Amino acid sequence: xxxxxxxxxxxxxxxxxxxxLMEPIPLPSHIHYELLLQLLERQTxxxxxxxxxxxxxxxxxxxxxxxxxxQQKYLEQSCQQAHIPIDFRxxxxxxxxxxxxTDMPHSA
Numbered sequence: 001x002x003x004x005x006x007x008x009x010x011x012x013x014x015x016x017x018x019x020x021l022m023e024p025i026p027l028p029s030h031i032h033y034e035l036l037l038q039l040l041e042r043q044t045x046x047x048x049x050x051x052x053x054x055x056x057x058x059x060x061x062x063x064x065x066x067x068x069x070x071q072q073k074y075l076e077q078s079c080q081q082a083h084i085p086i087d088f089r090x091x092x093x094x095x096x097x098x099x100x101x102t103d104m105p106h107s108a
Contacts (some may be wrong), residue, residue, distance in 0.1 A: 024087035027081060031090075033069040037062060 040062050053057040081088055 022084060024085040026087045026089050027072060027076065029088045029090050030072075033065055033072075037065055040065070055060065 040058060044058055045055070048058055074085055
């Protein structure tokens with residue numbers, strides 16, 4: 001039996017699950033990581049180019065996001081091997097759950 005991608009990177013319509021298949025595991029679409037990385041690499045890096053400490057922090061943030069994407073891909077491969085379907089999500093609202101607050105408290 002093959003791997004079932006639901007709402008995958010190629011924007012295919014959802015695939016109905018057979019009765020024997022488990023619920024798809026929701027994961028963020030890869031585009032979320034890619035957009036963040038592009039913003040940080042193209043715009044944020046320009047804004048902090050004269051601030052070495054912030055440049056170092058930005059570099060660590062970019063590395064961390066790349067690692068997160070790599071870890072997600074590793075999880076996807078694991079799901080594929082276990083024949084567990086994945087539902088790539090574009091927003092939190094696709095799940096029917098209430099949206100998370102967008103304003104996070106700022107640390108001092």
